[in-house]
Amino acid sequence: MEQQYQQMRRKMRIDQLREQVEYKIMVLSGKGGVGKTTVATGLALALARSGKKVGLLDIDITGPNVPKMLGVTDVDLHVEDGQIHPAIGPHGVKVISMAFLLDDPDKPVIWRGPIKLGAIQQFIGDVAWGQLDALIIDFPPGTSDEPLTVAQSLPDMDGIVIVTTPQEVALLDSRKSINFAKTLQLPVLGVVENMSGYTLQGVAKDAEGAPLADAVIEVVGPRDALIETTTGADGEWSVTLDIFKRGGGEDAAADMEVPFLGRLPFDPGFVSGGDDGVHRIIAEPDGEAARAFEGVVERLLEQLQAGKDAASIKII
Numbered sequence: 320m321e322q323q324y325q326q327m328r329r330k331m332r333i334d335q336l337r338e339q340v341e342y343k344i345m346v347l348s349g350k351g352g353v354g355k356t357t358v359a360t361g362l363a364l365a366l367a368r369s370g371k372k373v374g375l376l377d378i379d380i381t382g383p384n385v386p387k388m389l390g391v392t393d394v395d396l397h398v399e400d401g402q403i404h405p406a407i408g409p410h411g412v413k414v415i416s417m418a419f420l421l422d423d424p425d426k427p428v429i430w431r432g433p434i435k436l437g438a439i440q441q442f443i444g445d446v447a448w449g450q451l452d453a454l455i456i457d458f459p460p461g462t463s464d465e466p467l468t469v470a471q472s473l474p475d476m477d478g479i480v481i482v483t484t485p486q487e488v489a490l491l492d493s494r495k496s497i498n499f500a501k502t503l504q505l506p507v508l509g510v511v512e513n514m515s516g517y518t519l520q521g522v523a524k525d526a527e528g529a530p531l532a533d534a535v536i537e538v539v540g541p542r543d544a545l546i547e548t549t550t551g552a553d554g555e556w557s558v559t560l561d562i563f564k565r566g567g568g569e570d571a572a573a574d575m576e577v578p579f580l581g582r583l584p585f586d587p588g589f590v591s592g593g594d595d596g597v598h599r600i601i602a603e604p605d606g607e608a609a610r611a612f613e614g615v616v617e618r619l620l621e622q623l624q625a626g627k628d629a630a631s632i633k634i635i
């Protein structure tokens with residue numbers, strides 16, 4: 320009886336959540352380690368910075384990294400009236416992660432299917448998210464139980480953002496994610512190409528230390544490719560090295576006829592930021608990575624709006 324009552328309450332809350340959250344977005348990739356969590360946290364921060372109310376749900380039960388990347392650790396979740404209140408991260412982003420419920424972060428979580436699914440449903444139905452412009456959901460790699468359970472538990476999903484790196488193996492796997500979305504009849508909001516080019520910068524000077532304008536700089540890039548550039552008036556130069564090739568994400572998006580949301584540069588600051596809990600967007604709000612995220616968010620919002628417009632046309 321108690322269990323049925325709880326399930327009924329959860330269903331009511333999920334119905335409420337559908338109305339309270341304008342955009343519900345899943346972040347997926349076919350392959351692990353391509354930057355889903357970096358992108359999910361970056362999208363949340365970039366949206367929140369532009370004034371939106373944002374929630375971030377970390378569904379990666381076995382390796383929840385969102386709190387670490389946002390510097391929201393040592394959280395004691397507040398529970399009131401049977402609802403879990405999310406932790407508050409930078410720019411007011413509301414965060415829920417399995418990491419908050421684990422006593423020992425080094426202990427592996429070994430849960431059988433039904434328990435895992437129950438936990439996911441609880442994360443969706445028993446959290447007091449409040450009114451949100453966007454709820455971003457970060458997943459473990461692949462297209463297994465988790466995204467399926469979320470898509471089924473939280474109807475009216477606005478769509479999926481697929482993260483890939485530009486090399487072939489990652490692209491092949493991201494095609495699987497696109498097909499997964501199509502099977503579930505979920506819109507693909509777009510593909511993000513992550514780790515797409517590393518920019519080297521410098522200033523050329525003569526022996527006396529004066530800037531060298533119009534000088535030719537040669538850099539040996541990946542696969543021994545020689546890259547040439549010319550310095551500007553103050554001797555400054557920059558060269559972008561395509562470490563994992565470039566443009567693969569855009570080609571895959573074009574091939575599969577889904578939108579391309581943009582490229583994020585390879586930036587070692589993401590790694591140190593992930594380790595010390597200060598996200599790149601927070602550490603360097605006007606840096607290259609933060610600007611790249613702004614572009615991705617702009618295109619994402621266009622896709623979301625187009626989806627809403629199309630849905631309202633269907634209803635009429």
Ligand SMILES: Nc1ncnc2c1ncn2[C@@H]1O[C@H](COP(=O)(O)OP(=O)(O)OP(=O)(O)O)[C@@H](O)[C@H]1O
Nearest residue numbers: 351352353354355356357514584585586589590593
């Ligand atoms: N653009 C980037 N430049 C440099 N390093 C990056 C970039 N994006 C992600 N990384 C680094 O790559 C590693 C993996 O990133 P992340 O954890 O976001 O991937 P993931 O797809 O969520 O991984 P998992 O599949 O394990 O969930 C992290 O150390 C992260 O800091």
Ligand SMILES: [Mg+2]
Nearest residue numbers: 355356379384
């Ligand atoms: Mg991750």
